Each structure stands twice: as C-alpha cells, then as structure tokens.
Amino acid sequence: MNQFVGGDPVFKNIVNLVRRTSDKDIDQENLLKDALDSSRMPRHVAIIMDGNGRWARRRGMPRSLGHRAGVESLREVVKASSEIGLEVLTVYAFSTENWKRPREEVDSLMDLLVEYLYKEIDDLVKNNVRVRAIGKLDELPPRAQEAVVRAHEMSEKCTGLNFNIALNYGGRAELEDAVRRIGAKVAAGELSPGDINQGVISDHLYTAGQPDPDILIRPAGDLRVSNFLLWQLAYTEFWLTDVMWPDFKKVHLIRAVVDFQRRNRRFGGLNE
Numbered sequence: 001m002n003q004f005v006g007g008d009p010v011f012k013n014i015v016n017l018v019r020r021t022s023d024k025d026i027d028q029e030n031l032l033k034d035a036l037d038s039s040r041m042p043r044h045v046a047i048i049m050d051g052n053g054r055w056a057r058r059r060g061m062p063r064s065l066g067h068r069a070g071v072e073s074l075r076e077v078v079k080a081s082s083e084i085g086l087e088v089l090t091v092y093a094f095s096t097e098n099w100k101r102p103r104e105e106v107d108s109l110m111d112l113l114v115e116y117l118y119k120e121i122d123d124l125v126k127n128n129v130r131v132r133a134i135g136k137l138d139e140l141p142p143r144a145q146e147a148v149v150r151a152h153e154m155s156e157k158c159t160g161l162n163f164n165i166a167l168n169y170g171g172r173a174e175l176e177d178a179v180r181r182i183g184a185k186v187a188a189g190e191l192s193p194g195d196i197n198q199g200v201i202s203d204h205l206y207t208a209g210q211p212d213p214d215i216l217i218r219p220a221g222d223l224r225v226s227n228f229l230l231w232q233l234a235y236t237e238f239w240l241t242d243v244m245w246p247d248f249k250k251v252h253l254i255r256a257v258v259d260f261q262r263r264n265r266r267f268g269g270l271n272e
Contacts, residue, residue, distance in 0.1 A: 029251040032258050036084065040261040042214035044088040045081065045253075046236070048228055049074065051220030051244030064108045069246035071116055080250040082127050082161040084257065088210050089163050092228050096136065096170035110144050113167070117147040121154050128160030134206035135169030136177075162210065169206070171230030178204040207232060215260050217253070219245045235267050 049070055056066030074091065081089040094109060117131075124131055133148040140148070148167070181204045185191035191200070202208065212232040216225070221242040225233060239256040241248075 025249060025251050029249075029254060032251065032254040033084075035258050036254065037261050038085070041085055042257060042260055043086070043211045044090065044213045045086055045215050045217065045257070046090040046092075046213035046229055046233075047077070047217045048092045048219075048226060049245045050218060050222060050226075052246055054220065055244040055246040063105060064112075066246055067109060067112055071112060073245055073248045074116075075120065076250050077248065077253050078124070078129065078161070078163055079127070080253050081163075082129055084254065086161055088213075089161060090134070090166060090207070090213065090229070091164070092166045092169065092226070094135075094167050094169070095227060096168055096173050097227070099168075110141050114143050114147040117151045121151045124151075124163070125155050125158060128158045129155060129163050130158040130161070131155045131163050131165070133165045133167045134174075135167045136173060137167060139168050164207065164210075166228070169228070171225075171227045174206050174229075175231060177206075201231065205231060212236065215239055215256060217241075217256050219243050219248050219252075235265070237263055237265065 052066035052070040053063045054066075055069065056063050077091075078089060093113065098109070099106060121131065131151040131154075133152070137145060137148060144167070148165075178201055182191065182196060182200065186193055186196075207229070212234070213229060213236045215238075216229075216233060216236045217239045219241050221240070223240065229236075237260055239259060241252065241256075243252060
C-alpha cells in the first residue's frame with residue numbers, strides 16, 4: 001500500500017516543505033511586481049499544468065504526491081491571478097486523453113479534483129473568483145460532476161477573476177461539439193450557412209463570451225500545445241519554462257506577465 005496518503009497532514013507537510021518559497025523568490029517577486037504595467041495587463045492567461053509526475057519521480061515519490069504538490073501551485077497561482085487583476089485564468093487539469101492513464105491514477109486525480117473544489121470554494125468566493133469547468137463534463141464520474149456544479153453555483157455571482165478548469169477537455173472535441181451545435185441550428189432553420197463566420201464558431205465554443213488567451217504558459221519544458229484551446233490560441237503568446245508545475249510559484253506567473261508586456265503583438269501585421 002502507498003505510504004503517502006492524500007489527506008494525511010504529513011503528506012501535505014512534505015509537499016509544503018519541498019516547494020517552500022525562498023527569500024530570493026520573494027525579492028524577485030517584489031521587483032517584478034514593480035515592473036508590471038497595469039495598462040498592458042493580459043486579459044486571459046492559459047496554463048498547461050505539466051510536470052507533476054516527473055517532479056515526483058525525481059524525488060523518489062509517488063505520482064500522487066506530484067499531483068498534490070501541483071494543487072498547491074494552483075492555489076497560489078489562482079490567488080496571484082486575482083491579485084494582479086487578470087480577467088480570465090484557464091488551466092488544463094484533465095484531458096480527453098488522460099483516461100488512458102492507469103485506473104488508480106485517474107481515480108486519484110478525480111478524488112483530488114473533488115477535494116480541491118470542496119475545500120477551496122469558500123475562499124474562492126470570498127475572493128470574488130467565479131469558477132466554471134469546460135470540457136465534456138457529462139463523462140466525468142458523478143462525484144466530480146457534483147463538485148463542479150456546486151462550485152459553479154456557489155460562485156456564479158462573483159464578478160472578479162473568471163477561473164476556468166478544463167476537465168475531460170480536448171481542443172478537437174471542443175471544435176467537434178461546436179460544429180455539431182452549429183449544424184443543428186442550420187438544420188433547424190435557425191442559422192443560414194452563409195452566416196457562419198469566425199464569430200459564430202467562437203460563440204459555440206466552451207469559452208464563448210470570453211477573450212482568447214493572451215499568454216499560454218507551459219511549464220516542464222515540453223514544446224507542444226497538447227490539444228489545448230486549438231481555436232483560441234491563434235494569436236496567443238507562448239511563455240515556456242523548464243520549471244515543473246509543482247515548483248511553479250507566483251513569481252513565475254508575474255515573470256510571464258512582465259515578459260508579455262515587453263512583447264510587440266502584431267497579429268499578422270508589421271511593426272510600426
């Protein structure tokens with residue numbers, strides 16, 4: 001039997017000890033915060049939370065501990081996103097392909113999701129964070145569906161950060177669903193084929209009504225989008241780092257935003 005148990009206080013103490021914030025991190029964080037330009041803040045930041053398993057393996061720990069450490073990073077990043085004034089934060093939590101993982105790991109991830117939503121929702125609401133899940137939610141286990149619905153209902157009236165959790169999400173599946181819904185409207189005479197444009201497609205995505213991501217953050221060193229927000233990432237700036245997700249802290253988020261503010265986004269045009 002695994003010696004590390006998710007709800008064990010010793011387990012959490014190990015995680016907090018390993019990913020402890022240093023004085024150097026705090027100093028860098030303060031310097032970067034001073035460099036933030038409030039007039040050039042990104043509206044939407046998307047994150048592929050990658051590297052939990054590798055982080056744990058390098059420390060001789062079970063993958064479940066890596067995922068739990070990743071939750072601590074998520075907690076810190078959501079709070080920081082709200083503090084610096086982001087409008088939307090979208091995190092890739094579980095893909096349509098992740099069902100291929102061992103059953104024990106999938107069950108552990110679902111348990112961790114439920115635990116996170118039940119434990120965090122009060123603080124999220126207190127901080128005016130609106131929570132919603134995007135993806136093929138009807139295929140999630142009932143306990144996960146219930147936790148998602150509860151979190152959404154409890155935070156529905158919040159007007160601060162919009163926090164999207166991509167669950168059982170795939171970019172191709174999202175486009176497939178959008179095409180199917182648009183086709184149904186055409187068949188019903190509610191929409192003319194000639195009226196279908198990029199705006200109509202965007203309005204039928206899971207992220208309808210939200211701005212496309214300005215930045216995609218991918219930790220852990222991989223150089224791919226992994227079927228994430230395929231339509232929405234058309235003009236998104238990428239910020240890649242070798243830092244594993246469980247080691248990702250507020251200072252890294254702020255560094256990504258500062259770097260974004262120094263870039264000149266041309267959207268296919270030329271420099272002035």
